Amino acid sequence: MLNIVIFGPPGAGKGTQSQLLIDQFNLIHLSTGDILRGEIAQGTELGIKAKSIMDRGDLVPDEVVIGMIRSILEKNPNAKGFIFDGFPRTTVQAESLDQMLNELNTSISTMLSLDVDVDELTKRLLERGKSSGRADDANESIIRNRIKEYNKKTAPLKKFYAKQNKLQSITGVGSVDSIYTKICEAIDQIK
Numbered sequence: 001m002l003n004i005v006i007f008g009p010p011g012a013g014k015g016t017q018s019q020l021l022i023d024q025f026n027l028i029h030l031s032t033g034d035i036l037r038g039e040i041a042q043g044t045e046l047g048i049k050a051k052s053i054m055d056r057g058d059l060v061p062d063e064v065v066i067g068m069i070r071s072i073l074e075k076n077p078n079a080k081g082f083i084f085d086g087f088p089r090t091t092v093q094a095e096s097l098d099q100m101l102n103e104l105n106t107s108i109s110t111m112l113s114l115d116v117d118v119d120e121l122t123k124r125l126l127e128r129g130k131s132s133g134r135a136d137d138a139n140e141s142i143i144r145n146r147i148k149e150y151n152k153k154t155a156p157l158k159k160f161y162a163k164q165n166k167l168q169s170i171t172g173v174g175s176v177d178s179i180y181t182k183i184c185e186a187i188d189q190i191k
């Protein structure tokens with residue numbers, strides 16, 4: 001199985017690159033952000049609870065997102081692999097993911113970490129906010145909070161995967177296609 005964690009701060013291009021990867025490698029795309037926004041759109045109990053947290057740019061509780069991932073893994077026993085996009089975002093989530101994959105006799109193949117500076121991230125998200133309708137893209141102070149949450153709780157996961165020899169850092173600035181080419185080269189390294 002090919003199991004990829006696509007990693008990076010908000011606006012680094014995780015969702016954008018995941019779309020290209022799922023087509024080429026026939027993987028199942030697991031974006032916790034998309035799943036949560038789907039719950040909000042459907043007005044479920046989970047969505048109602050998640051909305052105010054996401055609108056502030058804070059992280060949704062670990063047990064909520066871990067439960068969502070577990071249920072999708074269980075529903076896809078014959079998958080060729082998964083792209084984890086926006087998950088894990090905390091050490092607890094990363095440890096749970098390792099454990100869940102271990103129970104399925106598989107593991108993370110690589111973590112692809114997209115590096116983008118704060119000014120570029122802010123610019124991209126404000127631009128997306130003009131049309132996305134996402135409250136968390138709409139104002140600079142919320143975007144700064146998302147980046148702060150990332151630096152505090154999520155960025156340490158680079159060390160977590162580096163210790164397992166799975167971290168590959170990729171420059172996330174440039175055209176979408178040029179970044180995708182570098183991502184494919186990184187995947188070739190592990191094949």
Ligand code: B4P
Nearest residue numbers: 010011012013014015016032033054058059060086124128
């Ligand atoms: P996400 O949905 O994961 O949102 P994101 O970090 O903004 O990434 P996204 O994939 O959407 O953006 P991308 O970088 O592709 O999370 C939203 C919220 O959900 C979180 O704040 C949190 O509250 C909650 N949540 C989700 N997962 C969670 C978890 N595991 N635990 C707890 N809470 C969780 O793209 C950004 C923009 O850049 C786009 O407009 C794109 O077109 C543009 N772009 C991409 N590549 C570019 C390039 N090369 N050049 C120029 N622009 C580019």
